[in-house]
Structure formats: C-alpha cells, structure tokens
Amino acid sequence: MTPSSQAGNAPAETDGTLGEIGEFGLIRRVATGRSQPAATIVGPGDDAAIVAAPDGRVVASTDVLVETVHFRLDWSTPEQVGRRAAAANLADIAAMGAVPTALLVGLACPANTPVATLTALADGLWAEAGVVGAGVVGGDVASSAQLMVAVTALGSLEGRPPVLRGGARPGDLVAVRGRLGWAAAGLAVLQRGFRSPAVVVNAHRVPEPPYAAGPEAAKAGATAMIDVSDGLLADLGHIARASGVRIDLRSATLDVPARLRDVGAALGADPRHWLLTGGDDHALAATFPAEALLPFGWVRVGTVEAADGADSVVLVDGRPYDGGPAGWDHFA
Amino acid sequence: MTPSSQAGNAPAETDGTLGEIGEFGLIRRVATGRSQPAATIVGPGDDAAIVAAPDGRVVASTDVLVETVHFRLDWSTPEQVGRRAAAANLADIAAMGAVPTALLVGLACPANTPVATLTALADGLWAEAGVVGAGVVGGDVASSAQLMVAVTALGSLEGRPPVLRGGARPGDLVAVRGRLGWAAAGLAVLQRGFRSPAVVVNAHRVPEPPYAAGPEAAKAGATAMIDVSDGLLADLGHIARASGVRIDLRSATLDVPARLRDVGAALGADPRHWLLTGGDDHALAATFPAEALLPFGWVRVGTVEAADGADSVVLVDGRPYDGGPAGWDHFA
Numbered sequence: 001m002t003p004s005s006q007a008g009n010a011p012a013e014t015d016g017t018l019g020e021i022g023e024f025g026l027i028r029r030v031a032t033g034r035s036q037p038a039a040t041i042v043g044p045g046d047d048a049a050i051v052a053a054p055d056g057r058v059v060a061s062t063d064v065l066v067e068t069v070h071f072r073l074d075w076s077t078p079e080q081v082g083r084r085a086a087a088a089n090l091a092d093i094a095a096m097g098a099v100p101t102a103l104l105v106g107l108a109c110p111a112n113t114p115v116a117t118l119t120a121l122a123d124g125l126w127a128e129a130g131v132v133g134a135g136v137v138g139g140d141v142a143s144s145a146q147l148m149v150a151v152t153a154l155g156s157l158e159g160r161p162p163v164l165r166g167g168a169r170p171g172d173l174v175a176v177r178g179r180l181g182w183a184a185a186g187l188a189v190l191q192r193g194f195r196s197p198a199v200v201v202n203a204h205r206v207p208e209p210p211y212a213a214g215p216e217a218a219k220a221g222a223t224a225m226i227d228v229s230d231g232l233l234a235d236l237g238h239i240a241r242a243s244g245v246r247i248d249l250r251s252a253t254l255d256v257p258a259r260l261r262d263v264g265a266a267l268g269a270d271p272r273h274w275l276l277t278g279g280d281d282h283a284l285a286a287t288f289p290a291e292a293l294l295p296f297g298w299v300r301v302g303t304v305e306a307a308d309g310a311d312s313v314v315l316v317d318g319r320p321y322d323g324g325p326a327g328w329d330h331f332a
Numbered sequence: 333m334t335p336s337s338q339a340g341n342a343p344a345e346t347d348g349t350l351g352e353i354g355e356f357g358l359i360r361r362v363a364t365g366r367s368q369p370a371a372t373i374v375g376p377g378d379d380a381a382i383v384a385a386p387d388g389r390v391v392a393s394t395d396v397l398v399e400t401v402h403f404r405l406d407w408s409t410p411e412q413v414g415r416r417a418a419a420a421n422l423a424d425i426a427a428m429g430a431v432p433t434a435l436l437v438g439l440a441c442p443a444n445t446p447v448a449t450l451t452a453l454a455d456g457l458w459a460e461a462g463v464v465g466a467g468v469v470g471g472d473v474a475s476s477a478q479l480m481v482a483v484t485a486l487g488s489l490e491g492r493p494p495v496l497r498g499g500a501r502p503g504d505l506v507a508v509r510g511r512l513g514w515a516a517a518g519l520a521v522l523q524r525g526f527r528s529p530a531v532v533v534n535a536h537r538v539p540e541p542p543y544a545a546g547p548e549a550a551k552a553g554a555t556a557m558i559d560v561s562d563g564l565l566a567d568l569g570h571i572a573r574a575s576g577v578r579i580d581l582r583s584a585t586l587d588v589p590a591r592l593r594d595v596g597a598a599l600g601a602d603p604r605h606w607l608l609t610g611g612d613d614h615a616l617a618a619t620f621p622a623e624a625l626l627p628f629g630w631v632r633v634g635t636v637e638a639a640d641g642a643d644s645v646v647l648v649d650g651r652p653y654d655g656g657p658a659g660w661d662h663f664a
Contacts, residue, residue, distance in 0.1 A: 041389055045574070046496050047427040047559055048393035048487070053385030057373055060392075061380035062484060064438040064474040095379040106396040106438060106482030140482075142396040150438030150472075150482030152394060155380070164378050226379055242377070 014119050019111030023141050026115065030122035036135040039101040039156070049137035051102045051154055059155035059162070061092035067147035075190050078117045080205040082124020085149045088229065090132055091209035091282035093155035095227040097163040097218025100134040100211070102154040108144035121149070132211050160218050168224040168243035168287040174302035175294055176285045177217070178210040179203060180232055180254070181271060184278025185263045192267060200263055209282035216295040217286045225286035231277035233314050233321055236285055236302075240313035243287075248315045249276075249302040273323045276316065346451050351443030355473050358447065362454035368467040371433040371488070381469035383434045383486055391487040391494070393424035399479035407522050410449045412537040414456020417481045420561065422464055423541035423614035425487035427559040429495040429550025432466040432543070434486040440476035453481070464543050492550050500556040500575035500619040506634035507626055508617045509549070510542040511535060512564055512586070513603060516610025517595045524599060532595055541614035548627040549618045557618040563609035565646050565653055568617055568634075572645035575619075580647045581608075581634040605655045608648065 018026055031044040042050035051058070065071060065085045073081070086103055093100040105125060109118070118141075125136050134153070168174075186204030195201060209227065217225055224243055226235045232249075240247045256264075256271045264271035287304050288294065307313070314321070350358055363376040374382035383390070397403060397417045405413070418435055425432040437457060441450070450473075457468050466485070500506075518536030527533060541559065549557055556575055558567045564581075572579045588596075588603045596603035619636050620626060639645070646653070 042494060042496065046494075046498075047424040047557075048391045048430070048485075050428070050489070050494055051390050051392060052388065053390045054388055056384065056386055056388060058383050058385045058390040058486065059380045060383060060434070060436055060470060060484070060486060062436040062438045062470060062482070063472045064440050064482065066440050066474045066476045069475050092379040096382070098380070102392070104392055104394040104484055106394045106484070108396050108398050108480050108482075138392060138394055140395045142398045142480075143401050144398045144478055144480060146477050148440050148474075148476060148480055148482075150394070150396065150440075150480075152392070152436055152438070152484040153380075154390065154392060157382070162374060162378075162382055164374065 014116040016115050017111065018109065018113045018115060018118060021115055026118060026141055030119055034126060037133050040135045040137050043135065043137050051137055054156060055159045057157055059093050059096050059098040059157060060152060061089050062150060062152045063088045064148065064150045076205045078120035079124035082121040083128040083206045085151045086125045086128035087207045087209055087282060089151045089153035090128065090211060091227040093153050094209060094211045094214030095225050095284055097160055097214050097225065098155035098157045099215055100132045100153050100155045102134050102137045103129050104137060104152040105139035106150035107139065107141045109147040110145060111143045163218050163222045163225040165224055165226055165239050165242035168239050168245050168304045170245055170304055170306040171290050172223055172287040172304040173290055173300050174247055174287050174304060175298040175300045176283050177213040177298045178283030179281045180228065180283050181260055181274030181278040183207055183280035184274040185260050188267055188269060189263060197259065197263065199259055203281065207280060207282045210284055213284050213297060220288065220295045221292050222286040222288050225284060228279065228281060228283040228285055230279045232285060233276050236314045239287065244307055246305045246307045246313055247302055248305055248318055251317050253299065253301045270323065276321060346448040348447050349443065350441065350445045350447060350450060353447055358450060358473055362451055366458060369465050372467045372469050375467065375469050383469060386488055387491045389489055391425050391428050391430040391489060392484060393421050394482060394484045395420045396480065396482045408537045410452035411456035414453040415460040415538045417483045418457045418460035419539045419541055419614055421483045421485035422460065422543060423559040425485050426541060426543045426546030427557050427616055429492055429546050429557065430487035430489045431547055432464045432485050432487045434466050434469045435461050436469060436484040437471035438482035439471060439473045441479040442477060443475045495550050495554045495557040497556055497558055497571050497574035500571050500577050500636045502577055502636055502638040503622050504555055504619040504636040505622055505632050506579055506619050506636060507630040507632045508615050509545040509630045510615030511613045512560065512615050513592055513606030513610040515539055515612035516606040517592050520599055520601060521595060529591065529595065531591060535613065539612060539614045542616055542629065545616050545629060552620065552627045553624050554618040554620050557616060560611065560613060560615040560617055562611045564617060565608050568646045571619065576639055578637045578639045578645055579634055580637055580650055583649050585631065585633045602655065608653060
C-alpha cells in the first residue's frame with residue numbers, strides 16, 4: 001500500500017501502473033480537465049456527487065462488466081470497454097423513457113494495470129456519456145485480481161411517467177428500434193478467431209443504443225419498454241411476464257441485414273437466431289397502443305395478445321421458438 | 333451459461349449455488365418480500381429504479397469492496413460484509429449533510445458461490461440500509477473469479493446546501509463524531525490471528541457511522557465535512573487541501589478509549605496511531621465556525637489555521653505527525 005501523501009506527488013503522465021500512482025493519483029488523472037454538463041451540481045472530488053433531478057425523481061441503474069466474462073482486452077481496446085460499460089447503463093435509463101444525466105463508476109483491477117489502460121477506459125466512459133450529454137460525476141477504484149467495471153447511470157424523466165415493463169395490454173403492437181443481432185454476430189466472429197468484418201465486430205465492441213428513442217417512445221404513448229440486453233425473445237419475455245400477456249412476433253417483419261446474412265453464411269450460423277436471441281446491441285423494444293403513430297425509426301414486429309395460460313410467453317409466428325435457448329444469463 | 337427460461341423454474345430456497353439458480357433466480361430471491369420505503373417510486377425488477385429526489389437534486393456515491401482486499405469471509409460473515417459495504421456508502425451521503433434514500437448493488441462473484449452466502453450478503457445490505465430508512469432499489473450480478481461488491485448510495489439534501497470539503501476557513505474549529513481507531517484495532521487483532529475482544533473485531537466487521545450527525549452538522553452550520561474512511565489525518569488532509577488551509581489537531585482532546593489501550597498493550601501497538609490513521613470506522617469529521625454550538629456528540633479536536641505555505645496540511649499539536657504513514661490508499 002502507498003501512503004496517500006506519496007500518491008499526491010505523482011507525475012501527470014499516463015506512464016506507470018495503478019500501483020505506482022495510487023488510488024488518489026488515478027482519480028485525479030481521470031477526473032481533471034473534464035467538462036461537466038449543467039446537470040452536475042457537484043462533480044468528482046468530494047464524498048459524493050450531486051446531480052440535478054429537476055422533476056423530483058431520479059432514475060438509477062447499475063450494471064457490472066467483468067473481464068473475460070463480458071469483454072476481453074485482446075478483442076476490445078480499453079476505450080471500447082469503457083464505452084460499452086457506459087452504453088449498457090445509459091440504455092437502461094433510456095428504456096424507462098428517461099434522459100441520462102450522470103454516471104458513477106466502481107472500478108476494480110490489478111495493481112499492475114497500466115495507467116494508460118485506465119485513462120483510456122475513462123476516456124471511453126466519458127465519450128459515451130458525452131453522446132447523451134451526461135457527465136461522469138464520481139467513482140471509486142480498488143485492487144482485485146480481475147478487471148471489473150460497475151457503472152451506475154442516473155437519469156431524468158423530465159416530468160413524464162416512466163415506461164415500465166408491466167404496461168403492455170392485449171391489442172398493443174410491439175415495435176423495436178435499433179440494431180438486433182449485430183453484437184452477437186461480432187462475438188461469433190471473434191470467437192472463431194477472426195477480426196472482420198469490422199462492422200459486426202465493432203457492434204460487439206461498442207453498441208450504439210438508440211438513446212433518444214426512449215424518451216420519444218414515451219412521448220408517443222409506449223405502454224411498456226425494455227432495452228434488448230439478453231436477446232429480443234428473452235427481453236420481450238420480461239415484458240410479457242411483467243404485463244401478464246403473450247407476445248407474438250411476426251418473423252417476416254424482422255429483416256435480416258445483408259451483412260449478417262453474409263457473416264452467417266461464412267460461419268455456418270443462422271443469422272435469424274442472432275436477431276432473436278443476441279443481446280448486447282441495446283436496441284429498444286416497446287409496446288404501443290394499436291392506434292399509436294410510431295416515432296421515427298421504430299419498426300413494428302409483433303402483437304400483444306391475452307396470455308390464455310400459454311406456456312410460451314413469446315411466440316414467433318404463433319409458435320414457440322425452436323431455434324435454441326432463447327436468451328442467456330451469466331452463469332453456467 | 334444457463335438459459336433464462338430454466339432460471340425461472342428455480343426453487344425458492346437458499347440451497348445451491350449462483351450457477352445453479354442463475355442471475356434471474358438470484359435477483360428474484362434477494363428482491364422478493366422486501367418492503368421499500370416511501371422514497372422508492374419504482375424498485376427492483378425493471379430496467380432501472382426510480383427514487384424520490386424531493387428538492388430537485390440527488391446525492392450519489394459509489395464504493396467498491398473486494399474480497400481479500402477489504403474483507404475476508406473467514407473473518408466476517410456475508411451479512412457483515414453486506415452491512416459494511418452499505419455503511420461505507422451511506423456514510424459518504426451523510427458526510428455531504430444529506431439523508432440516504434437508496435442503494436444500488438453491483439455484485440460480481442464466482443458461479444459456485446452458495447446462494448446462502450449471497451442472500452446473507454443481501455440481508456446485510458438491507459439491514460444497514462434499514463438503519464437510515466433507505467431501500468435497496470436495484471442491482472446487477474455477474475460472474476467473476478473474486479467476490480466484489482460495488483454499492484451506489486443515493487441521498488437527499490432536504491433543501492439544504494451540501495457541506496463540501498472545501499469550505500473550511502481559518503478560525504473554524506474542527507470536530508469529530510463517532511468512533512476512531514476501533515476498526516483499525518479490530519483489523520490488527522484479526523491479522524494477529526485472534527478473534528477477540530469482540531467489540532473491536534466487530535467494529536472492523538460492521539462500522540457504526542453516525543449517519544444522523546451529518547444532517548445535524550449541516551443544520552448547525554458546518555463549513556466542511558468528510559467521513560473518516562482513510563484515517564483522521566488523511567481525511568482532514570483532504571479538507572485542508574480542498575479548503576486551502578492548515579489544520580492543527582490537539583492530541584489531548586483525542587481520548588484513547590480504555591478498550592483500545594488494552595488492545596494496544598496486548599499487541600504492542602500504539603493505540604493513538606489507530607485513532608489518527610485508522611480508516612473504516614466512518615466517523616464524521618467537520619469544521620464549524622468558531623462560535624458554532626456543536627450538535628450532540630461532536631467533540632472539538634482542533635483548529636483551522638491559515639495555510640502559510642506549510643508543508644504539512646495537518647499538524648498534531650503544532651507539529652507534523654511522525655508516528656508513521658498518515659493514511660493509506662489501496663495499492664502497493
């Protein structure tokens with residue numbers, strides 16, 4: 001352990017390791033010189049941050065990413081890992097119909113982690129937060145055997161009611177906005193030892209959630225919403241169970257992009273399976289009243305039906321999906 | 333990995349491992365049957381939680397605890413680890429002069445972790461949150477080689493200005509509330525292979541931060557405040573540097589409790605060193621205007637002086653402390 005008084009004398013470069021510059025040295029290095037958005041009332045450097053919550057409520061979500069489980073530093077740069085860690089949380093805020101305002105970051109990593117790795121990771125967190133105008137307002141760093149990033153995102157509903165998972169009603173239409181299956185295709189490529197095509201590999205490295213579509217869906221009257229992190233079938237299953245309904249997807253409405261078809265052909269895999277079960281693109285899936293005018297970019301993909309005691313809460317063309325496990329959790 | 337549809341069929345006991353019941357099984361098990369406080373607008377089970385922020389601001393802080401670095405499961409029960417993880421964050425909220433409202437928990441652990449360990453850890457988080465009337469409103473769980481808990485606490489300033497680190501002015505008095513050195517003594521006992529006296533060992537296992545003293549100090553006009561997590565000298569150093577002042581502690585005002593004197597004698601250690609440099613009790617240290625009436629339980633321990641370009645920002649009886657490193661960070 002390093003006396004904090006020594007950490008205070010550390011140079012300002014990105015040379016060395018976390019163990020050499022210490023906890024306080026790292027925090028100074030990643031927090032200094034960043035410009036905070038208006039919502040940040042008190043940023044990093046005190047016991048806690050203070051963030052505006054203009055309508056008297058704050059939306060909050062935490063996600064944990066672990067090296068070798070969620071990412072590999074030989075597959076992604078540290079900056080890409082930071083962007084992805086931020087995106088996973090920011091998408092959760094958007095899926096409530098809210099606008100992200102701030103991130104807090106809990107980092108654990110080996111003491112011999114290069115400072116350059118950690119500043120790049122921080123750059124990635126800042127870059128993704130910047131996409132939605134949010135700031136990184138606080139965090140903590142501890143030593144561990146394995147690199148792990150726990151991100152908490154905060155957001156504002158701007159006076160609107162939240163869009164929860166439990167509001168879907170029979171007769172509603174089901175729509176999605178954003179990419180489906182791209183990150184799964186990219187992961188499959190990487191797992192086979194390839195590095196291209198870049199467009200799918202990069203979709204795994206840095207998802208592009210349609211953040212603004214969350215508040216837009218809320219304004220358009222969405223009755224339920226979720227971000228697709230476990231796979232479309234699994235996440236629509238969360239909506240169906242929370243709402244006590246059944247969802248029937250129309251597979252013809254789920255176009256398989258030519259790029260995914262090519263990758264599927266190259267790997268001998270069914271690209272439709274990636275669309276239906278691939279997580280980590282953080283598309284948004286929502287239900288709307290049948291008469292709703294869908295906001296820009298949303299595509300209708302199915303219908304909400306009464307549950308009728310059916311076994312499968314999510315069907316594809318009226319039948320249970322038989323293409324394999326319909327979404328995953330993180331334990332074997 | 334386990335298909336989420338299988339995790340949905342898991343039994344409701346605490347038998348088995350996380351790998352057997354899966355991510356969703358665990359989340360259901362630790363979230364079900366808890367009663368949420370009024371500040372929780374939307375609790376666990378959706379993409380994000382929603383918490384009341386009545387004055388239009390939210391206070392937020394994140395801390396990371398790692399097994400073998402911050403705790404050992406042969407020294408502390410999982411419930412004690414949960415309490416301690418919560419306390420570390422709740423104390424940060426109190427140190428802003430705020431009242432905690434909610435916790436979010438990012439958990440990473442090996443798939444073979446017993447469910448009973450994780451439910452006990454969750455019980456501890458809930459128990460400590462309950463001390464201040466806060467709820468555990470959300471979280472995430474991932475697999476990792478090492479048990480790690482990242483807790484984010486949210487809080488409300490109830491309309492008051494925050495008490496930051498940078499507000500101390502020459503002439504202010506310095507006061508502390510809460511235990512100093514007890515957790516350090518307990519850790520020293522455990523490191524020597526002993527398990528008693530229980531009162532100091534338990535102080536390491538579960539700190540007892542004086543949560544209510546934070547808002548009380550704010551109401552009494554505290555000019556700067558911090559929670560003692562790195563050690564009194566180190567944490568007053570954070571106030572002194574942020575405020576551009578020097579702090580002079582009067583050692584005669586820091587009574588060494590008889591229990592710490594006994595433990596020091598038994599271990600051949602100087603108990604005053606624990607008082608001055610021991611972290612993890614999460615006492616509160618604050619500065620007040622000289623004429624302030626200190627709230628109940630606060631003890632005056634020193635004075636704020638002009639910095640005068642001095643080398644040591646925190647002095648003891650007018651001199652730099654020479655008893656050893658004055659506080660630690662978490663890297664070697």
